[in-house]
Amino acid sequence: MSSARPEAQIAQQATMVDVAKQAGVSIKTVSRVLNRSQNVKPATRAKVEQAMEALGYRPNSPARMLAGNRTYLIGLIYNASSRYITSIQNGVLSACRPEHYDLLIHPCSYTAPSLLDQIREFITPPRVDGLILVPPVSDVDGVRELVHELGIPSVVISGEPLDETDWTVCTNDREISKEMVRHLYRLGHQRIAFVRGHPAHKAMDDRYRGYLDGMAEAELDVDESIIVQGENTFESGIDCGIRLMRRQPRPTAVFCANDHMATGVIKVAHERKLEIPRDLSVAGFDDMPIAEQVWPQLTTIRQPLEPMAQLAASQLIGLIRDETPKELRRVIESQLIVRQSTGPAPAEAA
Amino acid sequence: MSSARPEAQIAQQATMVDVAKQAGVSIKTVSRVLNRSQNVKPATRAKVEQAMEALGYRPNSPARMLAGNRTYLIGLIYNASSRYITSIQNGVLSACRPEHYDLLIHPCSYTAPSLLDQIREFITPPRVDGLILVPPVSDVDGVRELVHELGIPSVVISGEPLDETDWTVCTNDREISKEMVRHLYRLGHQRIAFVRGHPAHKAMDDRYRGYLDGMAEAELDVDESIIVQGENTFESGIDCGIRLMRRQPRPTAVFCANDHMATGVIKVAHERKLEIPRDLSVAGFDDMPIAEQVWPQLTTIRQPLEPMAQLAASQLIGLIRDETPKELRRVIESQLIVRQSTGPAPAEAA
């Protein structure tokens, strides 16, 4: 040993045997207390808990995993370049901690041909007790099927249930998008453009439908020439912005299916010396941090990602414990956030 | 059982015993092959590997953890609201995967009084083989000391070694900041303001020194009234921007110790109808995603977080294996990224 220090900088961890001895009970009883089993007399329980406290006992998780054939680990599979994953992690962990679950993360590329193999690799031999799936990975063909096949409990964030054993947590994308159109209409806008998100993503589709609903409600013409297809990225927002700004007459408002694309449209407007919102209103969706940092600040829809993730994780932990949630699809509502990028429509269309 | 399906959707995982049997060797030999031990004849190794392949053998990690008294887990402790953590995770994982290490993440609040207890809780009983620490958590008094005390190998990203057993990976904050001043000076700027970052953070301090170095090199006056103290946030950037824009004469360029604050300054400029970079140049540091999304796009310094994190993780894995890295402090260089937010100084100061 080349180590200079003596050993034992960490006091030898107490084990269940120590606790059992100290409390004068059997090791099994300690285990029962640990696992919140019902069949323990309160007095015994108290004695054990006291002993645990006194010895600073902390269960050894590898041992629990091995003996119990469970890992107390939840896997989170996501696309490596997703910007919103931090919120999801925070939400998931806040539900995991009280239940003593940990999180194993697996960033990957949702466009990689080997995606399914990667996922299989990640979860077998059952290295996690359950999985949280998020778009766009969860929208890739075969991913959810694979997970079902492997028999791993899972909850999908922002997707629809595929069958009666497929749990999801989502937000009211469609209704709230309609609400945004309403907001623009009230400001006097008639030519409202829409920048669609990636077509494979369920939530993006709902946002588009909500837009159509809103246009129908307001009895506005839906002009196909000002509905453009983006790809969720800032760059695609720029492309869409350029296309839209060329239209005659120009739209007076642009509603984008996410904030990144909205930021792209704002850039295009700046470059053309259009003042926002005087000459053009722009709205986004998600309320990413960037929505507050662009100028002018973006009117958008706050998607409650962290609470959604938290709910998903607690549903998942329920599933792992064989407590089937009552509803397949849980909804947490989004909220319209009006900032400075939307305003009254210009007096006459340009 | 309420489960509709029969069992055994997953073929029973092969164990080392199965592999040993199949290969006609002892279980210990299989273990040796698995752990890349040297003492195995190539022919035997080949036989074993073939058997593993044939059976689709995958080692059971809880069992390895328990028997080997190692977890093959690296902990990442970070401040929950850090925006850059995704890159760090990606970097760390890319170094972990080939070595079969996994990542356990621990978001926390670096301002919480209970921070040290939380950290102790997270890592004991040794639940991770090593730790990666990042600012601002790593800058909190007592954090690194605690980790040393607990005897857990660790590597700090973006910090200085505290002693000869404290490994760090950082970037050339000071030199590259000087370079930014040089860039501004070459554009004709003389009144260059600086927005300082949170004073407790080592890297922020270096950036400030680099600014001073650059001013000295250019033989420019350092006017204390245009050096303001921010707190790393967008909001504090706004405050600093307001203060700076009131100065007479106004600075012609503002160099901010991070991109968030720079974005705040840009907002203030927009509101005052100052055109960037015609009336004012603004520069940031970090090259966060937002740097490309603001308008105009931000001249900044690209901090290679992902490579830094990757290096940190591989150093850490070395430490865990008792391969002491040669250098305490490794540097990966940052790079000046010139975009549209900096330009020639106005002909005369306003």
Place this chain on the structure above:
DNA sequence: CTGAAAGCGCTAACAC
């Protein structure tokens, strides 16, 4: 309600 004993799948001495 509580206890005794048998492993979970692997690693690590120690023999051969």
Place this chain on the structure above:
DNA sequence: GTGTTAGCGCTTTCAG
């Protein structure tokens, strides 16, 4: 070079 034998700390039958 390779095999044998004990456990790691916990959960889980199965008795009492």
